[in-house]
Amino acid sequence: xxxxxxxxxxxxxxxIREDSRPKGRNAQWLRANSTVGSVILIGGAGLVDxxxxxxxxxxxxxxxxxxxxxxxISTGRGLMTVPLWSPRDPSSVPATNAxxxxxxxxxxxxxxYPNLAAIQFVDKSETIASRARRxxxxxxxxxxxxxLLVWLGFVWxxxxxxxxxxxxxxxxxxVFVQTAFAVSGIELCPGLASxxxxxxxxxxxxxxxxxxxxxxxxxxxxxKTPAKPAARGAGPRSIVPTGAYVLRQKxxxxxxxxxxx
Amino acid sequence: xxNYALVPGEATSSSLELWVGxxxxxxxxxxxxxxxxxxxxxxxRTPVANWDRWSVPDGSAGLAFARxxxxxxxxxxxxxxxxxxxxxxxxxxxxxxxxxxxxxQEEQPFRLMLGSxxxxxxxxxxxxxxxxxxxxxxxxxELKILxxxxxxxxxxxxxFLLPHxxxxxxxxFLKNYANTWTQAGDSQGFQQVLAxxxxxxTSDDHEFWNNAPYPSFSANTWTEPGRAEWLSLAxxxxxxxxxxxxxxxxxxxxxELKILVADTRIHRSADRTTFLDPADMDxxxxxxxxxxxxxxxxxxxxxxxxxxxxxxxxxxxxLPDFTQYQDLCRLLFxxxxxxxxxxxxxxxxxxxxxITHDAVELVEVIASPMSLVTGGGKPSWRAAPGRFPAMxxxxxxxxxxxxxxxxxxxxxxxxxxxxxxEGDRLAFRVRTCETQSDGxxxxxxxxxxxxxxxxx
Numbered sequence: 001x002x003x004x005x006x007x008x009x010x011x012x013x014x015x016i017r018e019d020s021r022p023k024g025r026n027a028q029w030l031r032a033n034s035t036v037g038s039v040i041l042i043g044g045a046g047l048v049d050x051x052x053x054x055x056x057x058x059x060x061x062x063x064x065x066x067x068x069x070x071x072x073i074s075t076g077r078g079l080m081t082v083p084l085w086s087p088r089d090p091s092s093v094p095a096t097n098a099x100x101x102x103x104x105x106x107x108x109x110x111x112x113y114p115n116l117a118a119i120q121f122v123d124k125s126e127t128i129a130s131r132a133r134r135x136x137x138x139x140x141x142x143x144x145x146x147x148l149l150v151w152l153g154f155v156w157x158x159x160x161x162x163x164x165x166x167x168x169x170x171x172x173x174x175v176f177v178q179t180a181f182a183v184s185g186i187e188l189c190p191g192l193a194s195x196x197x198x199x200x201x202x203x204x205x206x207x208x209x210x211x212x213x214x215x216x217x218x219x220x221x222x223x224k225t226p227a228k229p230a231a232r233g234a235g236p237r238s239i240v241p242t243g244a245y246v247l248r249q250k251x252x253x254x255x256x257x258x259x260x261x
Numbered sequence: 262x263x264n265y266a267l268v269p270g271e272a273t274s275s276s277l278e279l280w281v282g283x284x285x286x287x288x289x290x291x292x293x294x295x296x297x298x299x300x301x302x303x304x305x306r307t308p309v310a311n312w313d314r315w316s317v318p319d320g321s322a323g324l325a326f327a328r329x330x331x332x333x334x335x336x337x338x339x340x341x342x343x344x345x346x347x348x349x350x351x352x353x354x355x356x357x358x359x360x361x362x363x364x365x366q367e368e369q370p371f372r373l374m375l376g377s378x379x380x381x382x383x384x385x386x387x388x389x390x391x392x393x394x395x396x397x398x399x400x401x402x403e404l405k406i407l408x409x410x411x412x413x414x415x416x417x418x419x420x421f422l423l424p425h426x427x428x429x430x431x432x433x434f435l436k437n438y439a440n441t442w443t444q445a446g447d448s449q450g451f452q453q454v455l456a457x458x459x460x461x462x463t464s465d466d467h468e469f470w471n472n473a474p475y476p477s478f479s480a481n482t483w484t485e486p487g488r489a490e491w492l493s494l495a496x497x498x499x500x501x502x503x504x505x506x507x508x509x510x511x512x513x514x515x516x517e518l519k520i521l522v523a524d525t526r527i528h529r530s531a532d533r534t535t536f537l538d539p540a541d542m543d544x545x546x547x548x549x550x551x552x553x554x555x556x557x558x559x560x561x562x563x564x565x566x567x568x569x570x571x572x573x574x575x576x577x578x579x580l581p582d583f584t585q586y587q588d589l590c591r592l593l594f595x596x597x598x599x600x601x602x603x604x605x606x607x608x609x610x611x612x613x614x615x616i617t618h619d620a621v622e623l624v625e626v627i628a629s630p631m632s633l634v635t636g637g638g639k640p641s642w643r644a645a646p647g648r649f650p651a652m653x654x655x656x657x658x659x660x661x662x663x664x665x666x667x668x669x670x671x672x673x674x675x676x677x678x679x680x681x682x683e684g685d686r687l688a689f690r691v692r693t694c695e696t697q698s699d700g701x702x703x704x705x706x707x708x709x710x711x712x713x714x715x716x717x
Binding site for chain 1: 591594616618619620646647648651652653654655656657658659660661
């Protein structure tokens with residue numbers, strides 16, 4: 001079981017709207033719908049995406065697979081994330097804490113990446129992006145490569161790896177994004193009572209925890225215990241999540257297979 | 262017949278406060294004439310004045326008590342004291358003044374005892390005092406923090422299933438206190454604990470009744486007048502025997518180490534929104550913000566805990582069941598320095614830690630119980646929730662909690678915490694002193710050792 005908390009909201013967040021007729025390909029849509037610091041959710045149709053989407057079903061009351069297989073922070077032209085696919089140069093992993101900039105163009109194919117979302121959780125989101133970069137040098141604080149190894153073992157079926165989320169090992173991309181917001185005092189997964197961070201948890205935060213973010217915004221503006229000014233004084237403030245999404249593949253399936261070279 | 266007790270209270274680096282009590286269970290309390298407190302170490306004598314009294318409603322039993330401050334003492338020096346009635350010794354005590362700075366690495370660490378939950382009736386053999394008396398000299402505590410349930414006024418529980426009159430309640434409570442404060446023997450009994458080393462006492466529910474100030478199984482607590490009557494008696498005794506000021510927050514310092522003792526029980530609001538009154542919460546807030554070095558916060562119940570929820574109505578509400586807990590979380594997450602939280606209540610010992618996203622460390626150390634009262638069943642150990650806070654708190658980005666898994670004991674004990682300073686770091690070591698055997702080997706090595714750096 002993954003320890004989760006129930007939101008008290010009685011309805012979903014209406015500020016997250018579906019784009020049922022997305023224009024253009026994915027890169028164009030992501031550029032049009034995100035700003036620097038937006039949270040980008042992507043749902044893929046490959047085998048690895050499928051396994052990650054199914055693994056997150058434990059966070060849903062209906063146990064259905066998630067729409068999402070990865071998450072990152074928008075840089076305007078791409079996203080900072082921790083990809084599960086092999087980086088071009090494995091030697092770069094230690095120095096970058098496995099964090100990579102991936103261009104939107106790499107997610108451009110709607111058949112390969114049918115689901116997209118771009119969500120704003122804070123007002124000054126560009127600060128989030130700059131603070132996120134620092135995590136690359138903070139492996140002692142958060143060791144993303146160790147999580148990456150666990151997840152690669154799971155998605156490739158290596159050995160007897162079980163679903164990492166059930167062992168409190170979050171998806172590294174999601175742990176990275178959650179931490180990037182947390183250093184600014186923003187909780188991205190209020191519905192999680194464990195360390196099992198994953199894109200589905202962030203998606204549920206956006207959809208069902210708007211009351212929480214409304215209260216957080218109220219607390220921030222009347223805070224009697226402001227955080228250290230140097231750390232957060234001019235930092236981003238929580239807002240009720242707002243954004244857009246595209247769902248072209250609701251039921252997870254492997255409909256995209258790489259062509260052998 | 263009168264029983265005498267001498268208990269060191271709060272200390273500074275140059276003074277000691279001594280509590281003097283004369284208890285009488287079968288006659289009216291009498292303020293004795295010609296009572297002196299002798300500092301045996303220096304030979305100085307101080308007349309005991311400013312007596313106060315607490316009596317049962319018909320005056321047939323009670324307590325005469327006074328608090329005497331002995332000043333002009335040297336820092337970190339052990340003093341032996343005795344209570345003289347017409348030059349005859351009636352009670353003895355010893356206490357060490359606080360150091361004026363934290364010891365360095367090469368010096369003997371500053372030693373603090375942490376304990377909670379002591380029921381004298383469940384420790385007929387005086388095991389807690391015996392264990393205390395047998396602590397090796399190098400570990401003898403210089404300061405005690407007893408963080409709640411030093412008496413169980415509502416024990417045994419079955420006795421309170423039927424309502425009691427005010428006189429009966431008062432007499433029962435007084436007897437309970439007197440038995441606890443005078444429990445003695447040959448190097449045993451709780452008096453060994455009370456009479457040696459300065460003491461900071463703070464309350465939890467059983468200084469009043471289970472889940473006080475809210476209704477519980479005791480029939481008297483089912484009505485508001487019943488609770489008010491009980492609370493008045495128990496508060497009077499708590500003020501007489503334990504802590505006179507009954508403020509929610511008291512602080513002191515040992516060099517750079519600041520310690521704040523917060524009583525999270527006595528000012529709980531009827532609507533279960535707050536466990537500290539606004540002034541005390543402000544004091545706590547100011548204290549946290551003022552930290553320039555890791556500090557110690559004492560509270561009555563764990564902060565790494567979940568809500569009791571519905572069970573709170575029957576057992577005890579946890580701190581997270583109060584709205585104010587969210588303010589406490591926000592405050593701790595904005596702390597400029599790491600904080601060690603000392604607490605008790607839960608009937609097991611535990612160390613857990615969480616590092617906030619500002620790299621501030623919160624370490625929670627639990628010592629409970631010294632002598633277990635249970636409604637049945639074996640005590641069991643529980644890990645801390647995986648995240649702090651365990652619930653969604655607006656304005657707080659939670660952080661993972663790591664429970665130290667090498668010490669998972671639910672057995673009668675207290676802790677000795679050694680503290681010293683290594684440059685810009687506060688170093689500490691936690692040792693457990695088990696007061697009964699559960700058939701397993703008790704840990705002889707420290708159960709936790711750690712350092713906390715000064716945040717810049």
